[in-house]
Amino acid sequence: MLKLYGFSKVNAAARGHTRDLCVLWALEEMHLPFELVGMDHPAHDLNTDAYRRLSPFEQIPSIDDDGLVLSESAAILVYLAKKSGRLIPGDRAGEAQVVRWCFSAMNTVEPPLLRLLVLDWTADGNCGKHREFLAGWVNRVLSNLERWFSDHDFVATQHFTVADILMAHVLSSGIKDQGLITPYPGVASYRDRCLARPAWKQAFAAYGARVEAG
Template identity: 25%
Template sequence: MLELFTSETPNGWKATILLEELGVPYKVTPISLTNQEQKTPEFLAVNPNGKIPALVDDGFAVFESGAILLYLAEKFGRFIPADAQGRSRAIQWVMWQVAGLGPMMGQATVFNRYFPEKLPSVIDRYTRESQRLLGVLDAALEGRDYLVGDYSIADIACFPWVRGHEWAGVTLDGLPNIARWMANIGARPAVQRGLLIPTPPTAEEMAAKTTTQGKSILA
């Protein structure tokens, strides 16, 4: 049995979307970031970096969301091209997301939403870089439905982060290829299911989470 330790974040949804697309049985263990459960000794035994998501497959632990996508795609032989060059292209976009789009949009979110002080120059730096990266993605989607031919882990890696663009303070204005791509992926039943795992927080819980994150962001 696969066991996924996760929370309701873009990186967490990458894993749940792929697991739902694969249609394989798995157990979900929700991790409360507000309560710092990702820093407990029990979780650190699975992921020494103390971040979600983490996957355990018959005692074998996999951490880092990009590594989880690659592990599952290769284990089940789906959502990754079979040829060497196609596989490389998919992995390149996964790496692009984990090294660029995710960190930049994550920092834009932190400084727009959670940081106790408003630092305009810092907010501008991360917002502009996030916007630039979205332009790169839009250009890559010109004339194609998905990033590397068929729908793959490349698209699954990027989708949850782009979906949260408003929360990060960036816009999809003038990016028609992304808008089309988002609509196509968002219509997939497995994607819709994956975005509900774990159960999304209520508006009241989100407000409390924002306050808590703002107080603890420097911890």
């Protein structure tokens, strides 16, 4: 059976925003059975030789699907979509668009959001110029997304795919200052539409009941 390595305990600030939620959401959408292996982050469960064989960078999530080992949330989602035949088109052109937007979520949209988030978390009040630069980067990315969503309900195809799981998660977990997204109602509506899906609500509720703040 597919094993998913996800958090059982994680620091309070990260709880509810970790990337294993993307995989849990996808598995709920796909109705795939799996065994959850809970990892205690404060107890350093990720920093062992055994876990490094699954995830070289000591990160969650990772999977072991009857000996096929994979880490990196985007790679896992594409693998599961192709395995299940769900949340990804069967034609090469459609699949290419999903892969394209999975990369976009992780490599184009998330970096400025994450950098601004970390700066606001760690800044000592002397980073005004740096923050101005990062806010401009965020606004450029969100402006481009806003234009895209003016005539797209979902990011990659006409239907919900794994690319939407990644993009919605990035837009949800990467934005703590809601003022950043307020000028972009199309992006906010897209995010909220994805997060209204029953599979997300079920996955998130189960995560909240299981994962402790450490």
